[in-house]
Amino acid sequence: MIFASYNNIISPLGFSTEENFHAVTHSKTGVRKIIFPFATEPFCVAKIDDEKIKEHVSVIQAPESFTKLEQLSILSIQDVIRKSGLDPSGERTLLLYSTTKGNIDVLENSYPHMNPNRVYLSELGKQLQSYFKFKHTPLILSNACISGILGIIVAKRLIETKQYDNVIVCGGDILSEFTMSGFKSFNALSGDPSKPFDANRTGINLGEAVASILITNQKTYAGKYDAEVVAGASANDANHISGPSRTGEGLFQCLQQILKDNHSEIGFISAHGTATPYNDEMESIAFERSGLSEVPVNSLKGYYGHTLGAAGVLETILSLESMKHQRLIKSEGYEIKGISGHITMIDRHKEKAFNSFIKTASGFGGCNAAALFKKIN
Amino acid sequence: MNAITSYAHIKHNTVTVNGTVVFKSASSVSIHEFLLESYKFLAMNYPKFHKMDVQCKLAIIATEFALRETALLTENDLAKIAIVFSNHASSLDTDKAYQNSISDKSNYFPSPAIFVYTLPNITIGELAIRHKITGENAFFVCEKFDPALLINYCESLYLNGIDAVIAGWVEAETNNDEAFIFLSESQRNTNKNAIFKPLNQTTLTELYNLT
Secondary structure, three states: EEEHHHEEEEEEEEEOHHHHHHHOOOOOOEEEEEOOOOOOEEEEEEOOOOHHHHHHOOOOOOHHHHOHHHHHHHHHHHHHHHHHHOOOOOOOOEEEOOOOOHHHHHHOOOOOOOOHHHEEEEEEHOOOOOOOOOOOOOEOOHHHHHHHHHHHHHHHHHHHHOOEEEEEEEEOOOOOHHHHHHHHHHOOOOOOOOOEOOOOOEEEEEOOOOEEEEEEHHHOOOOOOOOOEEEEEEEEEOHHHHHHHOOOOOHHHHHHHHHHHOOOOOEEEOOOOOOHHHHHHHHHHHHHHHOOOOOOOOOOOOOOOEEEEHHHHHHHHHHHHHHHEEEEOOOOOOOEEOOOOOOEOOOOEEEEEOOEEEEEEEEEEEEEEEEEEEOOO | OOEEEEEEEOOOEEEEEEEEEEEEEOOOOOOHHHHHHHHHHOOOOOOHHHHOOOHHHHHHHHHOOOOOOOOOOHHHHHHHHHEEEEEEEHHHHHHEEEEEEEHHHHHOOOOHHHHOOOOOOOHHHHHHHHHHOOOOEEEEOOOOOOOHHHHHHHHHHOOOOOOOOEEEEEOOOOOOEEEEEEEOOOOOOOOOOOOOOOOOOOHHHHHHOOO
């Protein structure tokens, strides 16, 4: 059995999982309008307060020798190691890092005192390896917006094939001019807080976060959730590199795959829900086609914006908290149905008895992923 | 028995397929011209190719060469074919081009057509579209070609219901452009040109170093 265990979230809503869960269940959102030095008009984003970062990084040795993403990743991974008591130098332990753009701010010359090589994702891995003395070179996964949830699926597979017993999956991405200007050039950004699945949704808010979770087959490290990673799958639409399939084909295929041996009732779906017109429409169609119309759905993008490589890990962790506390989190920003697929949105925070959930994600390059988590016993 | 059924290696403007050099451009020729010459050599008719970045083109061309020697696409369910790529530079070649387009505020032209290629897995997406392959995807970033990683991940995909894998290394970096694509299948295909090498680390290391 493979457990989803100790974890941490660093986001605009807090530096621990507990703080983050408390914030979202009290309907706090991290999304604000901010004017960046490089832009003339404000971006609506979820940015981690620089002063807060300064307070926290004092526990890191020589924090100035690390990039912002590395600092946040160290804090996040450290929290997981401390809580679990796991030895990073153990033969059976791996760090898997999921990111889309890693230290992309190195390319913007944000760290003139650092070697420009730091922009390579393997260098990010090396920094984390040497800080924590991980025995193995960290494995880096960069698969657009499914990176986070795919990281958890890959971790499960590496454990199943007996290559490791413990995999810390860390997902992280920061806000940068690079990604903000790029999404803006696509006309994919909303000027206001995003409204996933709503009739008046106009696009994405970008966000930044780092989230880490221990995936393990060791009962001693199983932690507080008693939760199992039951199944996971990815699939490609083979349709378009920057737009989802209109029929939700790839996501549908993932859902078929994870549900084929698991017919029991699903507690809820933590959707990707970026609040672009096409993504949310596609997801609603895929969920309906999969016979999941009556299963409650939320998107957490209304609280965090789209945190790219971190999103799948962050949203899985909050869903695990949801399952532990038997509380469904409201899909922030949703008011009026704005998709054609028949699905059931979570329109307010509510109590519910349930013991499983599905996390999904879809991204550029036509990629989709879904994973099923269950409460044990 | 899972086997490697074909492979193609592009390096120094040379294409080697299953150990034999099948196409070559002069070393003075740029990577762009080389890829275009390869496209013509293969008599491909795929206009989308011309819009792609170098990394995608490398993957499309190398896979095209490898696929000619097997029946992988016709003898497997397209939903059960996985694509697993890896490299060192992620999408850095295109990242730099995109960064240049936004760094000078007096000449600011962020382009969605460039931005979309600033993700390494777009290479997987383009290949998936080219052949209508809808199975599993993963893009790993590592310092160098890692046979153990690719073999182990292929094996884990076979345990998860995948029937064939297109895997390898695709790197677009000035003076270091390279694609090494191998095809792996769980069942013997009927193409007489297919090789049947065991899917293991030793074999894969040998094939990679051969050229």
